Amino acid sequence: MHVLILGGTTEARALAGLLHDRVRVTSSLAGRVASPRLPAGEVRIGGFGGPEGLAAWVREQAVDAVIDATHPFAERISFNAARAAATAHVPLLALRRPGWVPVDGDDWHPVASLEEAARALDGLGDRVFLTTGRMGLAAFAACPQWFLVRSVDAPDAPMPARTEILLDRGPFTLDGERELLARHRIDVVVTKDSGGAATAPKLTAAREAGVPVVVVRRPPVPEGVQTAASPEEAAAWVFGPGGAQTRSS
Template sequence: MHVLILGGTTEARALAGLLHPGTRVTSSLAGRVAAPRLPAGEVRIGGFGGPDGLAAWVREHAVDAVIDATHPFAERISFNAARAAATAHVPLLALRRPGWVPGEGDDWRDAGSLEEAAGALEGLGDRVFLTTGRMGLAAFADRPEWFLVRSVDPPDAPMPARTEVLLDRGPFTLDGERELIARHRVDVLVTKDSGGAATAPKLTAAREAGIPVVVVRRPPVPRGVPAAAAPEEAAEWVRGLG
């Protein structure tokens, strides 16, 4: 059996490790990170050229099943995967980590997009910890606040005029996030609802510091695609196909 895993997420790497070497696994990475952590098995980097290109690749490489384990905000590839799997007549599973849920003491503000998140900053504070990734900073470019921008690779312009860039890769610790917020005197956090444990400590640190959090909601996902919440569940699905 040949399984194509879409995505370079923590869950995608874990799934590849669970399946390989007993199952042939090809992991497809978008190539947006300069030095990605590589999963077990075969790896390809780069796009497919839309759903038709993905369907053609699936046929050409005799793929038996596709698993969409992309980042929750990689909206386009998820819809491309659904169309490609239907075209190529192969089963598709979405491996989606659960979203974050606010707890007692959290002060979360909901936003439907990065632009909404930028507008929601009005009156919340002057020192913003921005953890939405290196892309999309243009939404905040006209904001007057000071921003601490954390990303794996250097961010793309345009970005806010008052910006300090911190290049770092998770997982992050609670003690580290506490120290970061205190040292930079952060008074508001902006994040996407990425879910997962690797970057969740910042939410706890923000709650302890009593600062508000602007959370960007996840985009819609294709309808009718079965989903798994954990790599182990996805691995069982693959084994069931055999």
């Protein structure tokens, strides 16, 4: 059996580790990070050329099942995967870590997009901790606030005129996030609802400091695609009764 895992997320790497001793696993990484953490099994880097290219690759490589374990905000590849799986007639699963849930004391401001997040900053604060990654900074380019932008790799222009870049990779600690907010005098945080524990400490630190958080809601999974909330659930989908392995045999 050959399983294609799309994505370089923590969950994708964990899933590859669970599967590679039992089936052939190929993990496909987008190539946007200069030094990605590589999963177990085979790895390919780069795009497929849209849903048609992905469907052709699935057929050529005799892929039996596709698992979309991309970042919750990788909307384009998720929809390409849904179209490609339907075209190639292979089962598809979306592995999505649960989103964050506010607790007492949180001052969250949910928005639907980065552009809406930029507009929401007016009146919330003048020193912004922007943790949405290096893509999409153009949405904030016209903002007058000062920004601390944290990302794994250096972002490209356009970006806000008053920007300090912090190159770092999670997981992050609560003590570290507390110190960062205090040292940079942050008075508003902007984040995507990525979910997971690796970057969640910033939310606790913001709550403790009374700092508002602008939270960009995640896009929906393509209609009709089955989902799993953990690598273990995804592995059970592959090997369980009626799972992908059964359907491919």
